[in-house]
Amino acid sequence: MSDKERLVLALAGGVGGAKLANGLAGVLTPEELVIAVNTGDDFEHLGMHISPDLDSVMYRLAGLNDTARGWGVKDESWQFMAALGALGGETWFNLGDRDLATHVERTRRLAAGDALSSVTAALCSALGIAHTVTPMSDEAVRTFVLSGGLRIPFQRYFVEQNCKPVSDGFVFDGSEEAKPAPALATALAAPELAAIVICPSNPFVSIRPILSIPAVSQALARRRVPVVAVSPLIGGAAVKGPAAKMMAEQGLPVSSAGIATAYGDIIDGLVIDSADAGEAATIEAGSVRVLVTETLMQGTEEEERLALSVLEFAAKLRPRGQ
């Protein structure tokens, strides 16, 4: 297969996902890559439609992400939040002054009747992003964390309650009726699709919402191309976020082997960190091929190096049953 015909589909959510997505965008042309992003943690707040994972990917690809804080926009200021607090407004979700522009403009375009994928394309274009970034769906799919009989909206769990509630499970409200966004549907059906890369995102609340869309899981079940995931864990800990805590709560080993178990039949290969090399044999016994490499990404160079390793690994794999 020539480079011209190659298409890679990346599934991403969260900051780790944004990093590998940026690495892939650095080594693949805009024609070779589609980045489909979790919108399960989108929510309406203060009258605005907020898409945290789309923003993480968009800001990273535009070079606008804040590396010290790990989320949001660099050179950010917080005058809006300070003034909102003085007015007695809701301040549990931090909104930077520059970041606000994204939410206001997205909300304005959605209210004008544009689909979320069209809005995302317009925002990315304005920020000079040439690669395709698409929400997983134009329809609303909303993640809830189940905890002791409660059904907690994801951002309330993640931000307001700082991931403290014990997760008994997850609900992706609306997913049964949701269709993949046009660019994702096209990529899944494309004859030139060569690999699907699951970025080092949280399997439960970043990737599963994407897989919860029936047409996506069906396409993956009958896939003709390898699916490679990158483990978000290094040495039994998540680089960022509640993945390790959730694994323990789901009764899974808190390890890259546990990640392989969490993905099950969906993946053909798993990329794990050198720190976890000892787990490779266990994972391969479960018929998932393993690539051991450095998975920590602390800048563009490491993002692109990992992206190349993942693509080379995927090129050697065949999907299950073939």
Add this chain to the structure above:
Amino acid sequence: MSDKERLVLALAGGVGGAKLANGLAGVLTPEELVIAVNTGDDFEHLGMHISPDLDSVMYRLAGLNDTARGWGVKDESWQFMAALGALGGETWFNLGDRDLATHVERTRRLAAGDALSSVTAALCSALGIAHTVTPMSDEAVRTFVLSGGLRIPFQRYFVEQNCKPVSDGFVFDGSEEAKPAPALATALAAPELAAIVICPSNPFVSIRPILSIPAVSQALARRRVPVVAVSPLIGGAAVKGPAAKMMAEQGLPVSSAGIATAYGDIIDGLVIDSADAGEAATIEAGSVRVLVTETLMQGTEEEERLALSVLEFAAKLRPRGQ
């Protein structure tokens, strides 16, 4: 009449109105003053409900107004606007980062079903304002500038087109059906009402929208208390805004005498600046009493001094026909 029984109703709009309102609040107790503010130039923008005149009054009374710029909040920053511009958003109306919090919180409360007067009371309370600030109405009244057959929404005329179109007239859409907000209605009917003060605001687009509400004009027509206006012109020029230009376009003398003509039977007294002392005789010939004093307000002291002069002047007047 004892101080306890005195109630003063101020009608205000714009920056000049906010200044005298602040002066009145400095010399009257919260029980003695109701400030009713023009909402004809309210508009929906980027999904937010913006009330420029309410904000001018609220920021001035809270001591948050920017004195150098003349509008908006002090210590303001513009990160949101810069980011919105980068996204290709609408940037013709300047929204500072701190100011944004007011619009977002007001919009959130309105969307939750609160009346604009309740929202205004809550915002003022949060900012430590003890005096009553009320929108003229809880219903939408929208000012349009008529110009050469066009009907231009006020903020488009005022901000986007920088007041350049020639004004043939004004329309206050919705005013026929609008009721005064509760605090304004109560003040108009209060037995202890002692005076109505029309602040040095634009007669056409700040005060007329208030008077365009039938119950307000009816109450003023059968008034038992004097109405005193402060001229917004000094030496034939407006301190700020398009009042002088509009007067010329309406065929009125661009002078405090022209202001008296613009208000007609509505006022019993007019306060004019010492620079315009020569006009006093002309105005009094039209049966409006005149007070000549310094009307330029460049700080709290001058605002309060003018407020006291206006109140003393009003106390000596009788309403027409009595």
